[in-house]
Amino acid sequence: MVDGEERRAHIADAVLRLAAKDGLHAVSLRAVAAESGLNIGSVRHYFDSQHALMRFAMRTTIDRTTARLVERREKTGSLSELSPEEAVDQLTEFLSELLPLDERRRTEVTVLVEFLMAARADPGLDDLAREAVQGTVTLARRILDAQARSGRFEPKDPEVEAPRLAALIDGIAFRAVLQPELTSADECLAVLRAHLAELVRPVGDTQV
Amino acid sequence: MVDGEERRAHIADAVLRLAAKDGLHAVSLRAVAAESGLNIGSVRHYFDSQHALMRFAMRTTIDRTTARLVERREKTGSLSELSPEEAVDQLTEFLSELLPLDERRRTEVTVLVEFLMAARADPGLDDLAREAVQGTVTLARRILDAQARSGRFEPKDPEVEAPRLAALIDGIAFRAVLQPELTSADECLAVLRAHLAELVRPVGDTQV
């Protein structure tokens, strides 16, 4: 028997490669079949419709990114025991999972942006889009809450700082997706680190 | 005689409406003809090809936004004579031209994002995409330079702060485009203002 789940993942991978390379509009059943090395009939056997395939691919993208974040989160210990510099480094590395810094993350982020834009006009993807967009700000809020609870920095207004951090992360990612050769990985990390440094470090502390 | 430039602008408007509403993939010659109330033949008379139409529409979007920024810039006086709070307000209002806060700006920003994503796979739009992406960071750099020259705040590293501000602006815009009902205009402005306040105000000054 063929492993259906594996096949579905394999097909989804083909979707992601195509979408990352040429955009979502290039993702047709025929193109996916060719990219995955399968026959159109086979692809259609595992996905009832084009829409089901798209939804699955978007779901896969979100889940992989989320899983990766959770994985990193578990590997990371408590930040409150670290020095501010170390805490910033840890947070930067953690959140870099959301930036297109290498081929894997570049594909994931790029495809997610493609899907998010497509979801604007596709009600069938709306819930996933909300989940993804909401995800960043929720994550930002948790980080701020944790920092506030550590009592190590003068808490700013989390109602502003959370969407601010979320916007910064998504903005870095978005711009890096659009102009990879213009936005180096180092610059992305430097910007993120600078922002986090102001969150972790007490406001009045200008010392480096 | 028919005003050709006006006609072209009229057709471009139809493109922008369609792209903002349903995405770029919904922008076909037939759809544009219907939306603009013209015949397909007429549309084709003013644009040799689909690609020429797309390029013109993207060019129009960039130019309109740029013109709006220049217009605001000229109406705004020198910031160095204002109080920090007033300067922040002025800057916020100025940069809000890049955020989808009302219907006009929402359409412009949304369409621009659509075009930027399309340009990833369309070499024919690459130069315009570079121009637009570069534009934000260039603008950010100018603002930082002006602030630094005013000598009123402790200058941070502009090599980090410029892309940081650019990422924040684009991030706010991007997220607001994706989830209009989730991101209120007030929140966008509050986030932008909070960021600018830290740039205009001396670092060591925690006073409100």
Add this chain to the structure above:
DNA sequence: CCGTTTCTATCACGTCTGTGATATAAAAGT
């Protein structure tokens, strides 16, 4: 008034799309 350019309108062609229907092949269950 007439020739010329500009504009509007329509047809046809080839290509690509998703999908319904169907056929063959392979594996599983009994």
Add this chain to the structure above:
DNA sequence: ACTTTTATATCACAGACGTGATAGAAACGG
């Protein structure tokens, strides 16, 4: 071994697409 499910593979159809070609109509220049 036989039936039933699962999987792979094609064909055909209707619709949409960009575009080349063409033909009237309208406005202009002389």
